[in-house]
Amino acid sequence: MGESSKIEWTDATWNPVTGCSVVSPGCTNCYAMRLAGGRLRDHPSRAGLTQPSKAGPVWTGEIRFNEQWLDQPLRWRRPRQIFVCAHGDLFHEDVPDEWIDRIFAIMALAPQHTFQVLTKRPERIQAYGAHPDRAYFVGQQAAKILNRPAFGLDWPLPNVWLGTSVEDQRRADERIPHLLATAAAVRFVSAEPLLGSIYFGPTGPLGQPPGPSDDPWLRDPWPQSPQANRGKLDWIIVGGESGAAARPMHPDWVRSIRDQCQAASVPFFFKQWGEWGPVVSTGDDPDPQGRSVMALPDGTLTDTEWNGGPGPHLIDAQPMYRVGKKAAGRALNGRTWNEYPDG
Secondary structure, eight states: OBSOOSOTTOSEEEOSEEBOOOOSGGGTTOHHHHHHTTTTTTSTTTTTSEEOOTTSOEEOSOOEEOGGGTTHHHHOOSOOEEEETTTBOTTOTTSOHHHHHHHHHHHHTOTTSEEEEEESOHHHHHHHHHOTTHHHHHHHHHHHHHTSOOOOOOSSOTTEEEEEEOOSHHHHHHHHHHHHTSOOSEEEEEEOSOOSOOOSSOOOGGGOOOOTTOOOTTOOSSOOOTTSOOOSOOEEEEEOOOSTTOOOOOHHHHHHHHHHHHHHTOOEEEEEOOSEEOOSOOTTOSOGGGGEEEEOTTSOEEOOOOTTOOOGGGTTOEEEEEOOHHHHOSOBTTBOOBOOOOO
């Protein structure tokens, strides 16, 4: 946690809540989980939040409220974008509503900042935001902080962006509808680590392709005010996985999402290729194939020889090289994508 962050799409992180549980394949190599069970395992904010396993540290499901950091954004005077609970999930099922109210109260009292709240549990964020007295509860907590009588708040808070993480089509289909049913100033999706192709539109029964009557999630046929439930996504972030056990991301998955965003005029942010990249030239690498795999659009990986060109079964395969996050970079088709929503 700090006043600055190396995360490309934010300026700072704020961790009033730490700890989580593994809920889907995107959690397998979670950076925060590895950090909590590694370098920070004895820190009071992380101790006991993970347990060892053959695959490395795994979240225990214990959640911790870090009171000492609660008012941190109030001490940051320069406006910035703040990633909330980067090392946990604010909407984990074991986080009491009162904790969330207190955190939202701090966000309400720091209108100079933009807060980016990301969760893998958007069904909880939907239920939380839908409570008819939510603005009153948050206002009460804000009044306690200021030691003054309770006061009203605009709801949803205009400086809070709500987002959900999805790694593949299944998780997109499960999570995005809950996010869209939640009123927010800005709604966004983080597709990181991207582990499969995603079409950002409601699919038909059993995952069949959408019909002509389906309204894609990226489009807004009835533009309304920021306080309204607009039913669209305002921003898409895409990123590949980093770390020792990272899984490659097929370039076609990234290009497809970029093209969908462009067609719908939705800002697209490409965060990183991650550990694996579609390097065009291996330069002086004496053993490029020793650090390469063939990635297929369906997510299958193979180490099949590809010198001289892939066989028919690998016609859509993409050679991916393990070069590390820095070398793989952030360029997609020769440019970086740093688009942000208005808000």
